[in-house]
Amino acid sequence: MREVIKHLHHSLRASAFCTGAFLCLLFGSSALADEGQLKGVKQEISRQQNQVATNRKKVDQIQKSLRQQEVGIAETAKAIHQAEQRSGELETSIRSLRQQLEQLRQQQLGQQELLKELLNAHYKQGKQSQLALMLSGEDSSQLDRFTVYAERLSQARSHALDELAATTTELQLKQHQLAEQQKEQQALLAKLTKQKRKLESERSQRQKTVNNLRSQLTTDNQYLAELKENEQRLIKEIEKARAAAEAARRVPMDGLAKQKGKLPWPVKGQILHSYGTSQQGELHWKGMVIAQSAGSPVKAIYPGKVVFADWLRGYGLVLAVDHGKGDMSFYGYNQTLLKKVGDTVQANENIALIGDSGGQAQSSLYFEIRRKGSPTNPRAWLTR
Template identity: 65%
Template sequence: MRDKIKDLSNILRASALCTGALLCLAFSLSVNAANQNQLDGVKQEITRQQDQLGNKQKKINTLQKSLKQQELAIAATANKIHQADNQLNQLDRSISKLQQEQQVLQQQQFGQQEMLKELLNTQYRQGKNSQLATLLSGEDSTELDRISVYAEHLSEARANTLNELAATTTELQLKKHQLSQQRQQQQALLTQLKTEKSKLETEQRQRKKTVRTIKGQLKTDSQYLSELKTNEKRLVKEIAKAKAAAEAARRAPMDGLVRHKGKLPWPVKGSILHQYGTVQQGELRWKGMVIGKPSGSQVKAVYSGKVVFADWLRGYGLMLVIDHGKGDMSFYGYNQTLLKKVGDVVQANDAIALVGDSGGQERSGLYFEIRRKGNPINPKSWLTR
């Protein structure tokens, strides 16, 4: 009997253990299922955010491409305006010179006309005392010869004056024709300038709209910092390529900047908006300086060298880089338009660009940087005090 009770007890204990195990297993499975669902939810959220970030980056990239096209269009228009301005200045000088020459010719013509009047009057008075009257008067032959020679000189002088007057009149007519043509050309240039400036204003309004949209996309500091870091990497990459190309194409050695520290002319004169080494964003610091200056002002080369880069670069806009030799380079960014191209040799104080706000800048100015063997240095210490 006891054995039966013991067996029954064992059966009941085993049954209880099995039930407990089953309950634990069921609970474990339930917890694992919940954890898996939570993990799947996290993964889906990560994927969603990554897709969102990817789409946002694509949108930013598209906007940057639009900004590039708009700023290149502005550069082309600004270049046309710059060239038209130069032609207009040359025409103004030419017209002024023609007007002066015209005044001289008019005075010369008046003098010749007065001379001719005097000669004709003298010849008329001489005609009243003809050689025949002189001969009949019984004067000697010597006096007669003198009067005859005088008459010949008088006649020759009149003929010469007539020729000079005709030549002056012809030249004066030519000057008047040239002046008329140049004034017509001047008017055509003024009309072209008005059209191009109107076009430029429209392009600048479109650009400002794109810049605002880009700023709206880069809302957080981390996004903006990431964009700046990526832009700097692009700059370093492009300059490495440009430097390699410059080394391969170099024919004559250049002396570099080392002997001219503290003596280089400023690329533009203006207030410094950002100093070298100051905080740009987060841990990122300015590798150059930004000098405030109105759009359209001329940017000058600080020293002689060869242009190794002249193109639009994201974050820096229209950038021009000059190789000065011995690992020294100067950088000019944010330009409205570039006046030099890759391969051009420039001298100190040559106009190389026009100040602008390209690259998405909110105000016009010049980004200026100097690098020695690839490393940025404080450019201010290399410029004249």
């Protein structure tokens, strides 16, 4: 009797069918005909069913927490990415401003020297006034030349003064711009430091949730059931996205038919799982998993339009791109998404950052290609 109940304990976790089969065996066996024993077995069945339901609720709650945490991580990671981009732009601008300032200072020095020469010439010319020249008996043509020279000298001095004033004003403006950008850069670096600390804290909390999730999915059957449900969720979202893309399409897209073996890799790295290999039980991978460090850019393989950009249980932050004629590419496990639904993307354009969302053990990219809703080996479409 103990061995039968022990067998029941394991069978109940596998499926409801096993429970029914066991009951048939129970009623068919004279050894289990005793009413007291039957009552005890029914109580055990009820207890196991309640435990399964309780575990299911726990898993659902943990997955909900995981989503909240990973979406929070995505927002922080995106803010860091944007801040780092702005920091790079500021660094380039500051470097350019410093070069401009140096050029303006050199220009200012040259203008100051020219003005000194003009002032000296004007001073010397002033010592030979027209009255002195007239008294000296010089002819009128000589006087005219000196008059023209004096006028041109005065004009040159005035022009030099204007240029020097303009250079000085521009120099002051550039100095102000430089000071403002340096101030912005300092504030940005302080913000980045704070955001990175926040990201570390969020990732630490996420890891606890992932560990908790794994502790709940203790048996192969539980894990397999979770994977199956996750796959069905993905298929459902794919169909919705495909239908929405068809309904909203205004400009025809040529699809991937002519691109086999020509498409760029979404990310380069070690292939952890290949298309068609065993995932768990009878489940096989419908795409490929490529390892890469967190925060690395994920690139679109071909021009298209984003039709899905959200967190999906088991796949984390997923982005789907419609390429036309029923062809779509999917990018999962991301740390954050850089595009939203409706955005148009080009081949090799950054669309996401590598992560481990969806409860993955390491940072990687889940990459899948589907044609008219059916998965195809993505490796065959990428360049060798």
